[in-house]
Amino acid sequence: MAKATKKQALGRGLSALLKDPENDIKSVDDKNADKVVGNIIELELESIDVNPFQPRTSFNDETLRELATSIKEVGVIQPITVRKLDFNSYQLVSGERRFRASKLAGLKTIPAYIRIANDHESLTMALVENIQRQDLDPIEIALSYQRLIDEISLTQEQLSDRVGKKRSTIANYLRLLKLDPIVQTGMRDGFISMGHGRALINLENNQQQLDIYEKVIGKGLSVRETEKLVKSLKDPSENSTSESTTTTPSQLPKDIAKGVKEFSEYFGAKIDVKVSSKGSGKLIIPFSSQEDFNRLKKLINSEN
Structure with missing residues (x-):
């Protein structure tokens, strides 16, 4: 927990830096710009405007409420990204669901990554x-x-x-x-x-x-x-499991166990294998969503 507290304190310190008119950072060449790029900074929600070019205009109320409840329990895990427009004025780049849910949860600030000119x-x-x-x-x-x-x-x-x-x-x-x-x-x-x-x-x-x-x-x-x-x-x-089938790595022949490990690394998923006592078998490649299935399909097709 000390690690999280340290990050939040850093975010508040950088937030104060950005609110100082004498340190208005507009470019990566400005003083203290290196403290902004790549760091998490606590920004006031009221200083952030949504992106008018955001292609997504419909947000499910129920899922937003669920996310707001989660944010109340554990906070905003993945910071949003904003673009600096003017002094203490920002525009949302990504994370509108988190932005909206944080407002719904009653938060005053949100952790954010700030994009600045030519950064x-x-x-x-x-x-x-x-x-x-x-x-x-x-x-x-x-x-x-x-x-x-x-x-x-x-x-x-x-x-x-x-x-x-x-x-x-x-x-x-x-x-x-x-x-x-x-x-x-x-x-x-x-x-x-x-x-x-x-x-x-x-x-x-x-x-x-x-x-x-x-x-x-x-x-x-x-x-x-x-x-x-x-x-x-x-x-x-x-x-x-059938007696004629082996499924654990310790039971598999070494060359097959090695191959299964290579398959798992390549596909980014835990590959299951079933081998009969006669040496035949099958590989099972799991996927977690349609998007994940398409990723696996692309990997397989790329080898053709």
Whole structure:
């Protein structure tokens, strides 16, 4: 919790800096601009205008209320992004649902990333440098990857080249952002590991994620135990495995086990395999949504 408090204090300090007329930052060449680019800053909601060119104009009231309730419980996990217009005046770039839900929750301020004039390259460098730090939690890394994709318009392949990580590694981090906000907070605070999060992401239902999350915390379940629990919840029939079929890595021939690991890394998902006593078998590639299915389809087609 000390880590979060430190970040919030930093955000308030930078907010005060931006409200000082003598330090009005308009360009990356201005004094103290380096303290703004790439950092999280607490901004007053009333100083932010929505983007008039926002293509999305319809917001579901029920989902906004649900997000507002979540924000009341755990705060705004993923900061919004704004563009500086004038002194203490900003325009929303991304995160309108979070912006609206924060207002609904009665917040006065919101954590935000600020874009300023000609800061494109500075922002890129700041984010890439931030990703290389050793003390980041998985969600912080995922958020940085997402910002580079959204704000710098990079594909996952381009991002892979830019940060020196495998595309499958980047995909695994990005999938964590689909976890329920409470689960994400648990990961940021060190209650669960990234491995636990990767197991939970296979559950599309947020309430199921939270139910398993509570069991992981309460019983101190390992990643493997969590995976089994998730698997049994998704398909109860998986609990009764045929004697003629092997499914655990320890039972698989070494060359097949190695291949399954490579498949999992490539697809950014935990690949299940079933091998009969005669040597035949099948691979099961899970997907969490239509978008995830299309991602897998694109990967498969790219190999043709």
